[in-house]
Amino acid sequence: MTKILIAGLSMGLLLSAGTAPAGEHDVDFDAGAIRAHVTFLADDLLEGRGSGTRGYDIAARYVASWFANLGLEPAGDGDSYFQAFTTVEEVLVPGSASVSVRKEGRTRRLESPGHYMIGGSYVDADNDVTAPLTFVGFGVRAPEMGYDDLAGLDLDGHVVLMFAGAPAHFPHDIRAYYSSGEVKYRTLADLGVVGAIVVRTREMAEKYSWEDIVRNYAFSGMRWVSPQGEVQGVYPGFEFAVAMSPAGLEALLADEKVSADTLYDVAESGSTGSRALGVEVQVERRSTQTLGSTSNVAAILPGTDPDLRHQFVVITAHLDHIGVGPETDGDGIYNGAYDNATGVAIMLEVARALAHADARPARSVLFLAVGAEEKGLLGSDYFADYPTVPMKDIVANVNLDMPLFLYPLADVVAFGAEHSSLKSHVEQAAHRAGLKLSPDPMPEEVLFVRSDQYPFVRKGVPAVFFVPGFQSSDPTVDAGRIFTSFLQTHYHKPSDDLSLPVDGPSVEAFTLANYYLIRSIADADERPTWNEGNFFGDKFGGDRPAEETR
Known part of the structure; x- marks a missing residue:
């Protein structure tokens, strides 16, 4: 883990010489810019961004400042970017x-x-x-x-x-x-x-x-x-x-x-x-x-279509990690560089690209950095119960949580895409970014209910949990073994820090896929729908509005 904050320089994150799909795109992403966000958010200064701590509050102010710099509208309490909520520990x-x-x-x-x-x-x-x-x-x-x-x-x-x-x-x-x-x-x-x-x-x-x-x-x-x-x-x-x-x-x-x-x-x-x-x-x-408080950080990029701008695509990424805890090899700060400073960094760069695009999306996009995910999806759950925009107007949720870039990337996985019409949007976005879309490689882990998309699902909102896949473009790399090794060695441990390697081209390709996914949903004529007879749609989607088109 880094001991000194050095924003914008080498950052301690290793960019490999891995390859990523090439092609002509209407937007470009720089792994260095994403790395800079991660370097700040995963620094020892923030002491693991534990819920309700000073370190988390610093991270939340950082995200809010970035939203303000992009000219996004506040979507928290009143005219604030912060949606505060009370907690009991x-x-x-x-x-x-x-x-x-x-x-x-x-x-x-x-x-x-x-x-x-x-x-x-x-x-x-x-x-x-x-x-x-x-x-x-x-x-x-x-x-x-x-x-x-x-x-x-x-x-x-x-x-x-x-x-x-x-x-x-x-x-x-x-x-x-x-x-x-x-x-x-x-x-x-x-x-x-x-x-x-x-x-x-x-x-x-x-x-x-x-x-x-x-x-x-x-x-x-x-x-x-x-x-x-x-x-x-x-x-x-x-x-x-x-x-x-x-x-x-x-x-x-x-x-x-x-x-x-x-x-x-x-x-x-x-x-x-x-x-x-x-x-x-x-x-x-x-x-x-002990009663306390923490917050979500929320901002809106208004849509441009007069018939659709009242609808929202929500992109979520949890900002917290687990803070300070038992030491391993003398290190007790759980920085959460991959979990989930990297997810937040990608969300911030997608927000920048959409805000600066020549043509903004038709629907509005709500960027939501949620708190207390590590305590049990608390921030997303609170937002779902007390949304700052009408829940009936939220058409989809795309969630980013612990994207790993430990090897040259060949594919993406969208947990939950098979449940709704979002699958076609994911397929198109992956293809445009030069990546394959793979099915859930570990369905027994039931990841669709284990991250911040699930509170939205319980409100009837079609959602996907979008992650880098488990295949490498380098045939000599065993991506599945590397992923499993990360879970066993670094997940929720102090070693998830800035010393871990990062494949820069893969970061860029995955961020591009996220950008295309958000644009595809936001610009579509019809809002996403649950598939006919789908379990989650039948269980939770009965009160959703009928399709609204241009």
Whole structure:
């Protein structure tokens, strides 16, 4: 990571000699300009841009100043570029957490961090719950699939043991939806469940180590608070969620007839396998809560068509990262150079190109740098609930999050494009930028519900999560291996900093594709629509306006 701020010079980001598609374009992008934004945003000065910190506020002012310099209209509160919102941050009182198993008068206490991790409560000072434990598979109730882990169970007053995610045999869109913790916890709370112990499947455990889970718990949780004082993401009666390791699951079931392997096999088989377990669990903890605030940064480039300028294409990129945390090799600043200083930098350069274009887009474009994504999509979720423009007039969302340029790029991936007419816009944009459009290479990760496009989807807005692909134009490069190595070595670690290599031509090609995508949507005669019979369109898009054309 860089120790001195040197804007505009070598920046510590290595430009490789990689190749990118060549061709004649009506706009050009300079990787050096994008690199300059990243160099400031990922500098140690900003201390990882943690939500609600001075470093984040500096980053937000930087973005707002850039918007103002481009002549974009403020789209925050009043005449401001900032949309502020109140947050509540939880802190677990050190040494206060306890998870115990009770059976036939005997009590066994599990150990943290080896067996489990738990955060603090967003609303309660003290929790002390003793309840029967029931295994509920994935905790999924999916009528579309004729699948119900909860059927026939009386769960009132129970703690549930469940796997993260959803059954692998579900279609990817349905699996993405039912993997959401919000969907699961709300359903369980409605059934009277008081808490959950969540275990990752074997597949998940192979990809992300328990040590990574433990590291994540070093950072306090956060939720947004509505103007009416309601804490988002808190469900009445549902008091806690415990993350449990494979070793913890073995310890939990030590005196049971059912083994951990049996439950893992149930998850992999796709059957429900729900059953009452012959134990009670006791979970205790003490928590403190601190009110604070953070902000989104929003600006509008007005459209030029009198019939369409009231409609908006929203481009999002989260501005926050995870701040300061446990040190690795003496470094405790989590700079987030790729996650997501690079995404914000690309958004800023697309904004510059559109603002300076000879012909501006027909529809208006709203640029939204969202806060507190790393705390659970808070900024985008707050904007979706309290939009600064009418939600019915938002026709599409294009999201940028952690674009990686570690190798010469051959393709792009647009998570979610297959759900709506946005796919044709993505295809055209990729082609014009000289890149291939590839399908989702890891549908089991259900990335469509895991970044800032999803709050817009839940409001019925067609959306895509646009990322560089996993193929290299250099046949000697194993792009998939490099991507996996980044996730294992640098993702959410201090080493995601300015020392990582960057392929400059790939940055330019991908930024160009984003520019063409925004222009294509903004200049189209018709607003995007969900595909007929699409799961997300049917689930969320019923109240969207009918097509509006010129």
